[in-house]
Amino acid sequence: MTVHQADTETKDPPQRQQRSLRRRLKTLSTTDKVVLGLMVGIPTLIEACLIWLPSLASIGLSFGRWDGIGSPTNIKGAGVANYTYIFTNYxxxxxxxxxxxxxxxxxxxxxxxxxxxxxxxxxxxxxxxxxxxxxxxxxxxxxxxxxxxxxxxxxxxxxxxxxxxxxxxxxxxxxxxxxxxxxxxxxxxxxxxxxxxxxxxxxxxxxxxxxxxxxxxxxxxxxxxxxxxxxxxxxxxxxxxxxxxxxxxxxxxxxxxxxxxxxxxxxxxxxxxxxxxxxxxxxxxxxxxxxxxxxxxxxxxxxxxxxxxxxxxxxxxxxx
The missing domain is CATH 1.10.3720.10 (MetI-like)
Known part of the structure; x- marks a missing residue:
């Protein structure tokens, strides 16, 4: 190994790790890729459904008015009125x-x-x-x-x-x-x-x-x-x-x-x-x-x- 190669590998470990990871992924069989995809995808989907989507819905609802009765279509737009209220009058x-x-x-x-x-x-x-x-x-x-x-x-x-x-x-x-x-x-x-x-x-x-x-x-x-x-x-x-x-x-x-x-x-x-x-x-x-x-x-x-x-x-x- 030349000095230049050793110096490059010393200064660039993250890129080397990424290349190594890509090589390993290429060697995986189709079954392994499916299993890996399920192991990563299912927890991500569950977290998205139970945490991030409700969080985004809550953010959207913060710009409206709704008493929780009836369909969500009854939500009325309020702009930043809710934020103005909690910061100044609540x-x-x-x-x-x-x-x-x-x-x-x-x-x-x-x-x-x-x-x-x-x-x-x-x-x-x-x-x-x-x-x-x-x-x-x-x-x-x-x-x-x-x-x-x-x-x-x-x-x-x-x-x-x-x-x-x-x-x-x-x-x-x-x-x-x-x-x-x-x-x-x-x-x-x-x-x-x-x-x-x-x-x-x-x-x-x-x-x-x-x-x-x-x-x-x-x-x-x-x-x-x-x-x-x-x-x-x-x-x-x-x-x-x-x-x-x-x-x-x-x-x-x-x-x-x-x-x-x-x-x-x-x-x-x-x-x-x-x-x-x-x-x-x-x-x-x-x-x-x-x-x-x-x-x-x-x-x-x-x-x-x-x-x-x-x-x-x-x-x-x-x-x-």
Whole structure:
């Protein structure tokens, strides 16, 4: 192999991979191509029917008015009136935006660092670390609806765990964490943290296992403390994990719904954008146009971190 050929292959790995993939596809039999087409096509078709087509229909409906009664042909055009209404005249919209923002900040500042801390502690090969991992990861396997029910039993003012331990359950001075408008958002965030921290812990545990041990040893020889080693060497090395966690945290804050809906249907201080969507799509006075407009705003905001993550990932693949 000449130097020029070696240099070309070193600088152009993505193109070489594409050529290799095309060659492999050409060698596939007709049966293999049919099977491959079905394996790719069927999931794509299902996702298009269940996710993208309803999303596009919702976007279209956000520019119309319809109470959900009768045929969709009864939809009347409204232009951007629904968006003007939710941005200027809908009293619950901006409080819901603020609550979603608080949700995001709380997950980013409290829940995510807690997950990182758990991962670092469990990565030190302490005794019974597998048991601790299972305990902290257990909430991740539960649905947020079930988590809401569990924390209702903890927070209830009549016979909840906390008030019972304080000896005030069922008494006038009992604390109804989910019923009190001034504290129910923070109570719900603690319940969300219980789940989110375990998810972040598992992601960072996987990342820590992939860090080259020689880097830590070199830092120790240079006299770096454990904190300096983690912040200046280990954490930057886990940049892909950091990006994934950031995206997941943003999406979790935007799509929060199950928990608050179980608590009080997203009312009385727990208004979120997702709960406003449901409130406008069902019940008395439903307005599918307004609900669809809020859902579209939520979709656009949710796509921002996803697009940024995918663009960074694909750019990295091209460079490599």
């Amino acid at each position: 009293p619950a919209f901006w409080p819901a935006v603020l609550h979603n923002l608080i949700w995001l900040i709380f997950l980013a500042v409290i829940a995510t660092p807690l997950g990182v801390l758990l991962a670092v502690l469990l990565d030190r090969k302490i005794r019974f670390s597998r048991i601790y991992q299972s305990i902290f990861f257990l909430p991740v396997m539960l649905s947020l609806a079930l988590i809401g029910i569990i924390w209702q039993l903890i927070y209830s003012g009549d016979n909840g765990l906390i008030d019972s331990l304080l000896g005030i359950a069922g008494k006038p001075q009992s604390i109804d964490f989910f019923g009190d408008k001034s504290i129910n958002l923070w109570a719900a965030l603690i319940a969300q943290t219980w789940r989110h921290a375990g998810y972040v812990m598992i992601l960072y545990l996987a990342g820590l296992k992939g860090v080259d041990a020689s880097l830590k040893e070199a830092a120790a020889l240079d006299g770096a403390t454990a904190w300096q080693t983690f912040t200046r060497i280990v954490f930057p090395v886990m940049k892909p994990i950091n990006t994934v966690v950031i995206v997941i945290t943003i999406i979790e804050a935007l799509r929060a719904f199950d928990l608050v809906y179980i608590i009080n249907a997203g009312t009385n201080g727990l208004e979120l954008l997702s709960s406003l969507v449901v409130q406008n799509l069902q019940g008395e006075g439903q307005d599918l146009g307004v609900g669809s407009a809020i859902a579209t705003v939520l979709l656009v905001v949710s796509l921002v971190p996803i697009v940024i993550y995918l663009s960074r990932t694909f750019r990295k693949d091209r460079v490599e």
